[in-house]
Amino acid sequence: MKQLKATIMKANMSDHTKQMYADEFSYEKDDIVPPPFNINELKSMAEYSTILQQCIDAYKTNILGFGFGVEYAFDFNAEGVKPAKKKAAEKEWTRLEEFTKYMNYDESADVVLGYVIEDREKTGNGFLEVLRDGQGKPAGIEYLDALHIRICKLSEPVDVEFRYTENGELKTMNRKKRFRKYVQVINEKKVFFKEYGDPRILHCETGKYDDTTPEPLRATEVIHFKIGSGTYGIPRWIGNIVNMYGARKAEELNYLYFKQGRHVPGAIIVENGMLSESSYQQLQDYMDDIEGSDHAHKFLLLEVEGLPTEKGLTGEEDVSNVKVNFKSLAEILQEDALFLEYDEKTRNKIRSAFRLPPIYTGESQDYNKATADTARKTTEEQVFQPERHLITGKLNTLFLPDLDIWHVRFLLNGPDFRDxxxxxxxxxxxxxxxxxxxxxxxxxxxxxxxxxxxxxxxxxxxxxxxxxxxxxxxxxxxxxxxxxx
Structure with missing residues (x-):
């Protein structure tokens, strides 16, 4: 019975990553809620995707790129509005404009919020630190990197004073509310923050509520911008993460194709013989050193030894006639760019998760003026304008009562489509x-x-x-x- 022996020659490569991800948070000790996904991996995903960063930039640019504004909370020119109310509204307008202008001394407010929105779209969570002045009013904002922030469990309910207006009169009421703490760890240094509006004094190093905490060690406050209603937000593109990994592998495959050069695959068939040890080693070395276009046209010399046969009439051992065939496998050779259709469908799925037309990611070959205007107006109405309302609604709800402002409010400007x-x-x-x-x-x-x-x-x-x-x-x-x- 004849036996067929096959040997596969391939280049030696590492089959697993050597990277390590260190999570320095003490989840049980500090009552931290573990995130549902690896925050580090979510934030770095945009560096490996060919479409995710463009979608995030489109959100950031169109939500915040037109700047902050101020608007009246009532019809300023309506009949019957008292002059005293108009005068108070004009003063509040000036105060809110100045507050917006100096929310951060190094960057404009829309730039700082842009960092937060970018984190929110990458990881589902964006964090904003709020600083107060000597009178306890909000005075400034700072960006907090979502990569280094974790969220603690809800605390016991505490009494909070809530201020509101009814029929034009300012009223107050007490209500129960549960707050969270936030933990930041960088290089093994731990800092605690409290949720915005928490009236208790929190020690920023121990994470304990203590009224005797000195002023320099009192924790500042955090506003959490998230996608969804859970403890942690979830990125809107999380359902397409498998497609993103697949598109990345397809890109790597195409890259290796060009990096290693165009080498025609084939099978070397040896009949009645075997490769010598030196030829086998040379062939293995050739496969290991196959990278680069310089190796695409090298010659390969094989030394083949015949198999011994039975002794003939002369009494000497004969050697079989060796036959070496090269079988070309060019018909299964991959094209210059593989998986182009798969990559295109992946890009469409990611854009669909953000509800963005291709024109917002620089892919506008099939657009004319009419279709481009329709796409922009529809996206503005269905995506960007509601996102602006979510952001300004949160800022107005939290900031304006503490600033004692009731007649004007924040506004994020949008594009002007009027011709x-x-x-x-x-x-x-x-x-x-x-x-x-x-x-x-x-x-x-x-x-x-x-x-x-x-x-x-x-x-x-x-x-x-x-x-x-x-x-x-x-x-x-x-x-x-x-x-x-």
């Missing part, structure tokens, strides 16, 4: 019908001219031109009627 030329075309029949005044058109004219145009103070510019022209044409008729009388 001045298109608006001018729409306004033409209204102008001809005498429905708008010159001052109504000053702002539109300023956008077209690229400058700021103030309203004219004279009363005649507050009335439509057509109505004034009609009045001027009717004046001679009125005079004639008076003379007749």
């Amino acid at each position: 001045p030329l298109e608006i001018a075309k729409v306004l033409t029949p209204f102008i001809q019908a005498g429905a708008v005044s010159p001052n109504d058109l000053r702002d539109l004219a300023g956008r077209i001219l690229g400058k700021t145009l103030e309203e004219w103070p004279e009363d005649l510019y507050h009335r439509p031109l057509e109505s004034r022209m009609t009045s001027a044409e009717q004046e001679p008729q009125r005079e004639a009627n008076q003379l007749k009388k």
Whole structure:
């Protein structure tokens, strides 16, 4: 019975990673809730993905890129608004503008919040440290890296004073609320923080509530921006993590293809013989040193030994005739770029998790002006505007009562999709019908001219031109009627 022996030659490579991830947190000792996923891995995922960072940048740019603003919490120009309320609102407007401007002395407020939003989109969690002044009012914000922060279990309920307005009057009430502590560990140094609004004094080194804690050791407060309602937030792309790993492996496979050069796969078939030990070792060395285009056209010399046969008529041992065949396996050779369709579908899935059209990630080959405007407006209405409301809603709810501000609120500006030329075309029949005044058109004219145009103070510019022209044409008729009388 004949036997077939096959030997596979391949390059020697490491089959597992040598990296180590050190988690320095004492979960049981400090009552820390373990995160559902590896925070370190989640945050580093954007460095290995070809689409995740673009989606995160699109969120950060379109949510915060247009800057902070201030708006009135009521209709300032409505009839019946008392002058005292308007005056108080104007003062609060100035105070809130100054607070926004100086929330951080090194960066603008939108830049610091941008770091927090980036962490939130990568790991599901973003943390903002809040500093208070000597009067106990919020005075500044600082960015906290989500990689080094863990969340503790809920504490027992404590009494908290809640301030609100009812029928324009400021009222207070007491309610029960449970707060959390936060732990930061960097290079084995541990620092505790307390949740924003916690009235108790927390020692930043021991994590104990102690009213005798000196001022320098009192913990500051943290605002937690998260995705979802759990203790920890969960990234919106977590369901596609397997696809992201697969796309990464496909990219590595293509990279190794070009790195190692185009080597045609084949089978070396030896009949009635065997490779010598030196040829076997040379072939193994060749496979180990196969990387690079310089090795793509080398010659391979094989030394083959025939197998001994039975003694013939001469009484001497014969050697079989050796036959060496090369069987090309080029038909299974991978193309220049493998898994392109798989990679494209993965990119589409990640964008779908963020609900972003391709134009926001720099893939706009199939767009024209109409489709691009529709995609931008739809994404603005369905994605970015609600995200801005979530952020400003949290800041307004937490900051404004502590700042004693009730008539104005934070606002995150958005893009202006209005086309001045298109608006001018729409306004033409209204102008001809005498429905708008010159001052109504000053702002539109300023956008077209690229400058700021103030309203004219004279009363005649507050009335439509057509109505004034009609009045001027009717004046001679009125005079004639008076003379007749």
